[in-house]
Amino acid sequence: DVKVTQSSRYLVKRTGEKVFLECVQDMDHENMFWYRQDPGLGLRLIYFSYDVKMKEKGDIPEGYSVSREKKERFSLILESASTNQTSMYLCASSQGDLNEKLFFGSGTQLSVL
Amino acid sequence: GENVEQHPSTLSVQEGDSAVIKCTYSDSASNYFPWYKQELGKRPQLIIDIRSNVGEKKDQRIAVTLNKTAKHFSLHITETQPEDSAVYFCAASSSGANSKLTFGKGITLSVRP
Numbered sequence: 001d002v003k004v005t006q007s008s009r010y011l012v013k014r015t016g017e018k019v020f021l022e023c024v025q026d027m028d029h030e031n032m033f034w035y036r037q038d039p040g041l042g043l044r045l046i047y048f049s050y051d052v053k054m055k056e057k058g059d060i061p062e063g064y065s066v067s068r069e070k071k072e073r074f075s076l077i078l079e080s081a082s083t084n085q086t087s088m089y090l091c092a093s094s095q096g097d098l099n100e101k102l103f104f105g106s107g108t109q110l111s112v113l
Numbered sequence: 114g115e116n117v118e119q120h121p122s123t124l125s126v127q128e129g130d131s132a133v134i135k136c137t138y139s140d141s142a143s144n145y146f147p148w149y150k151q152e153l154g155k156r157p158q159l160i161i162d163i164r165s166n167v168g169e170k171k172d173q174r175i176a177v178t179l180n181k182t183a184k185h186f187s188l189h190i191t192e193t194q195p196e197d198s199a200v201y202f203c204a205a206s207s208s209g210a211n212s213k214l215t216f217g218k219g220i221t222l223s224v225r226p
Contacts, residue, residue: 035216042202042218043157056211059114090156099145099206099214104156 003027004105006091012111019078021108023091032074033092033102034058034066043090049074050098081112115140117205119217126193127225134188134220136203143205146179146186151219152199161188193224 007022025032034046035058045058047066055066063085067075074093078085088109092102116139126132138146147162163170163177163186170177179186190197200221206214 033214040218043204043216045213045215048213050210058213059215097145097208098210098212099204100147100162101159102147102149102157102214104158106156 004091004093004103006089006105006108008108009106010109010111012113013078013081014113015082017078017081017112019081019110019112021076021078021089021091021110023074023076023105024072025074025091025093025103026072027093027095027103028071029093029095029103030071031094031098032068033094034064034074034076035090035092036060037088037090037107046076048098081110083112086110086112115143115205115207115213115215117203117215117217119203119220121220122218123221123223125223125225128193128195130193132190132193132197132222132224134190134201134203134222135185136187136205136217137183137185138205138215139184140205140207141181141184142207144208145206146177147204147214148175148177148188149202149204149216150199151202157202190222193222195224195226198222198224 033048035043049068065077091105144165149157151157176189200219204216
């Protein structure tokens with residue numbers, strides 16, 4: 001089975017802090033994604049990457065950046081955390097066609113105080 | 114960009130009855146339509162998907178139908194069971210390296226024993 005592992009299940013940070021969310025997948029997938037999930041808003045795409053060192057903006061990239069130095073790891077960075085970035089963050093990966101058959105991680109619930 | 118809407122936002126059915134969840138999309142270039150199920154506290158998981166060259170696809174108790182003319186697609190669950198209770202997300206995307214998978218806001222299905 002594909003395993004997508006997110007480094008933290010719960011995270012509490014203060015406003016203005018720099019926050020790193022890490023995601024690792026073990027199936028040599030080419031494509032990786034970061035979504036945020038908010039009640040009543042569904043899943044919204046922040047950034048995605050279809051190759052090492054490649055990144056593309058999703059629908060809500062403002063306030064975020066990403067890093068993909070190795071194929072198996074995709075990091076989401078909040079340069080200066082704000083309270084409106086309190087959310088559940090989901091990492092996902094896929095093989096082949098970009099948006100087909102996404103495998104999600106368990107999520108990181110981030111609270112920014 | 115693509116806009117995916119789901120109706121209704123909540124659905125309650127009696128165990129053994131059928132459930133139908135509908136989604137509409139706006140971008141006529143979309144050609145891939147997956148459905149994800151998210152049980153409480155767990156990660157979203159792909160349950161079925163369909164491409165635009167197919168009108169219907171079945172997998173045991175679940176099926177998806179697509180009407181390209183009307184730009185809507187539906188998830189059908191027959192003989193519902195309590196373990197079908199979850200949030201269901203539909204999504205849509207087109208092809209290409211920069212295409213994005215856009216999710217609907219999700220529908221909460223409750224199956225009453």
